[in-house]
Amino acid sequence: MSKKLGRKPKSDIRDEMVELLYFMKEAYGYELYKKYCKVYDKKISMRSVYYHLNKGVELGIFNLKEIRDVKGDFSWGGGVKQVIFQLGSNAQPKISKDVMDKINALK
Template identity: 35%
Template sequence: MRGRPKGSKIRQNVINILYFYSPLTGYDIFKKYIKIYGRVTSRSIYYHLKYGTNIGDFEINKIINEKGNFSWGESSQKIYYNLTGGAIADIDDNIKDYYNNDKQ
């Protein structure tokens, strides 16, 4: 097989997180990802959320516009993501242990 592999480890890990914690914002996914799987950039998480939405792994659950006094302006947009039927979770021990400890 030539070329790049079809899947992505980061996107698969995001699928695993949403399997247990759906719906979540990109920032909440980012925070959980670091605790479970280690270093990743927020930019990479948002890239995979956008790409995964385009290929049908994720869907936008809701978009909330919040007003406030933020460092970047007066409003913030929170986009909540869900899994779709096309996403297949590949549950590993890292996410199982985190989820079981997080429930307590």
């Protein structure tokens, strides 16, 4: 009768990220973070975004599409790795018209 420790597999943040990715088709973490903050008008941390992306990959909600090496003159160095995510087979988007309208307004 011991309780399972840790976070619940259900998450509002992850569900909202599924909605965003449904309309965006694919995105890397920082891109998803920027859209999330604007569309949902909420402040979340980058760490939280990456936690939910990685947990979503474990649960089959998100898939890793590719990893890109992007060269540039960044304050921290000469390049970055962009991990591109897309929806996985276990994703269940609600297909909200409100979210779609907000994403289209940002373009």
